[in-house]
Amino acid sequence: xxxxxxxxxxxxxxxxxxxxxxxxxxxxxxxxxxxxxxxxxxxxxxxxxxxxxxxxxxxxxxxxxxxxxxxxxxxxxxxxxxxxxxxxxxxxxxxxxxxxxxxxxxxxxxxxxxxxxxxxxxxxxxxxxxxxxxxxxxxxxxxxxxxxxxxxxxxxxxxxxxxxxxxxxxxxxxxxxxxxxxxxxxxxxxxxxxxxxxxxxxxxxxxxxxxxxxxxxxxxxxxxxxxxxxxxxxxxxxxxxxxxxxxxxxxxxxxxxxxxxxxxxxxxxxxxxxxxxxxxxxxxxxxxxxxx
Numbered sequence: 632x633x634x635x636x637x638x639x640x641x642x643x644x645x646x647x648x649x650x651x652x653x654x655x656x657x658x659x660x661x662x663x664x665x666x667x668x669x670x671x672x673x674x675x676x677x678x679x680x681x682x683x684x685x686x687x688x689x690x691x692x693x694x695x696x697x698x699x700x701x702x703x704x705x706x707x708x709x710x711x712x713x714x715x716x717x718x719x720x721x722x723x724x725x726x727x728x729x730x731x732x733x734x735x736x737x738x739x740x741x742x743x744x745x746x747x748x749x750x751x752x753x754x755x756x757x758x759x760x761x762x763x764x765x766x767x768x769x770x771x772x773x774x775x776x777x778x779x780x781x782x783x784x785x786x787x788x789x790x791x792x793x794x795x796x797x798x799x800x801x802x803x804x805x806x807x808x809x810x811x812x813x814x815x816x817x818x819x820x821x822x823x824x825x826x827x828x829x830x831x832x833x834x835x836x837x838x839x840x841x842x843x844x845x846x847x848x849x850x851x852x853x854x855x856x857x858x859x860x861x862x863x864x865x866x867x868x869x870x871x872x873x874x875x876x877x878x879x880x881x882x883x884x885x886x887x888x889x890x891x892x893x894x895x896x897x898x899x900x901x902x903x904x905x906x907x908x909x910x911x912x913x914x915x916x917x918x919x920x921x922x923x
Contacts, residue, residue, distance in 0.1 A: 635703050635755070637662040639686050639744065640714030642670040644818035646767070647713040649860035654709075655679050657864065662699055665714075686714050686740035696747045706758060707751035709867070711765040711810075712741040715786075719826035719845035721834050722780040730781040737785035741766050742792060749800075756804030763867060764800065765808045766793045770877075770885040772811065775893065777904040778826070778841055797874065808872060810863065811886070813879030814853035836912040840905035854880045 636654045641647035641663035651663040651674055663674045664684035671681040682698065685691040699707060718725070718733045745764060756762040771779065772786035790809055797807040826845035828838050859879050866876045877886045888896060901907040 632759075634659045634708035634759075635662070635699075635706065636660065636709040636711065637664065637699060637707055637748070638711040638713055639664050639684060639740075641665045641674060641681070642667070643673050644856075645713075646812065646815055646817055646856055646859065647711075648674060649817075649856035650711060650713065650863065651679055652677060653857070653860040653864045657868075659709075660703075662702075664695065686712075686744060687735045689743070692743060692747050696751065699748075700751055703751070705751060706755040707748060707762070708755045708759060709763040709765065710744065710748050710752060711767070712744050713767045714740060715767060715769075716782075717779070717845070718781045719778055719841070720781065721778050721828075721832065721841070724829050724832050724834070725781055733781045734785045734788070737782070738788045738792065741789055745796060749805075752800075752805050753803050760804070762805045763808060763872070764796065764805055765810055765867065766796075767810045767812060768793060770811050770813050770879070770882055772809075773889045774885060774900075776900055777906050778844055806872065807874075808867070809875045811875060811877050811882060812859070813877070813882030813885060815856050815859045815879045816853045817856055834909060836916065837905050837909040840908060844904065852880060854878075 636651075636659050638647050638651050638654075638661065641651050642665045647665075648663070648671070651661050655661045655677060661679050662682055663671055663679050664682045665671050666683065666685045668675075668681055668683055671679075675681045682695055683691070684695045715737045716733060718729060720726070720729075745766075752762040752764060766789060768790040769786045771783045772790035775783060790811075793807055793809040797809075800807055826842045828834060828841055832838070834841055862878045863876060866872055866878070877883055898907075901910075
C-alpha cells in the first residue's frame with residue numbers, strides 16, 4: 632500500500648529532493664516542500680506533488696498541515712524534517728542574530744513541525760499500524776568541528792530532541808528516527824552561507840583558510856545524493872527501521888569514533904580546519920613581538 636510522505640527542504644539539488652524522488656520511484660505519495668515552488672520544478676515534472684512551506688513560519692506550517700490533511704483524510708505516514716542550513720564562523724566572531732536563525736531552522740522548526748503534524752502521524756499510526764517521524768541531525772551532531780560551532784550545536788540540540796520525541800511518541804505508535812548524514816554531494820554550499828571573517832577577527836592570520844571551509848572544498852569524494860537516498864529509504868522501509876540511521880560518506884566511521892574520548896581526534900580536526908596552521912602562525916607572531 633502506497634504511503635504518504637512529507638519532506639521539508641526539497642529544493643532542487645539537495646538531499647530532500649533526492650529523498651522525494653526515491654520515495655516517488657518506489658510508489659509512495661510524496662509531498663515535497665520548500666519555500667519556493669520554482670525551486671522544485673524538476674520534482675513536479677517527475678510527477679511529485681509540490682507544496683510551499685516555510686518551516687520557520689507558524690502560518691506556513693499550519694497552512695501546509697491543513698492542506699495535506701485535506702488531501703490524505705487527516706493522516707500522514709512519514710514526516711521527514713530535512714530542511715536546514717549551515718553557518719561557518721569562529722564562535723568568538725559569530726553573529727548572535729545569525730546563530731539564532733540557524734537554530735530557528737535546524738532546531739525549532741523540527742520541534743514545531745513535529746507538534747503541528749502530530750495529529751496526522753497519530754492517525755496514520757492508528758489506521759496503518761505505525762508512522763515515522765524522521766529528523767535530519769547530521770553527523771555534525773556528534774562532531775565538534777572547529778568554526779562550525781553554531782551549526783554543530785544546533786544539530787546536537789536536534790539530536791537530543793529526537794531522543795526525547797522517540798520515547799514520548801512511542802506510546803502512539805510513532806517511531807522517531809535520527810538521520811545522521813555524512814558527506815553527500817548537494818548544492819548546499821551554493822546557498823550563500825559563505826564565511827566572511829570580520830576585519831579584526833583574532834583568526835585573521837588564517838582568513839583564507841577559514842573562509843574556504845564554508846565552500847565545502849575540504850570535503851572530498853562525497854556520496855552521490857541518489858545513492859544516499861536509496862540507502863536511507865531502504866533503511867526506512869525495513870519492518871523495524873533503526874533508531875539511528877548513519878548514511879553518507881564517513882558516517883560509519885563517525886559512528887565508531889563517537890564512542891571514543893572527545894580529545895582523541897583533536898589533531899584531525901585541527902588539520903582539517905587549519906587550526907594547526909593558525910597556532911603556528913600565532914606563535915610566530917608572538918615570537919616576533921617579543922623580539923621587538
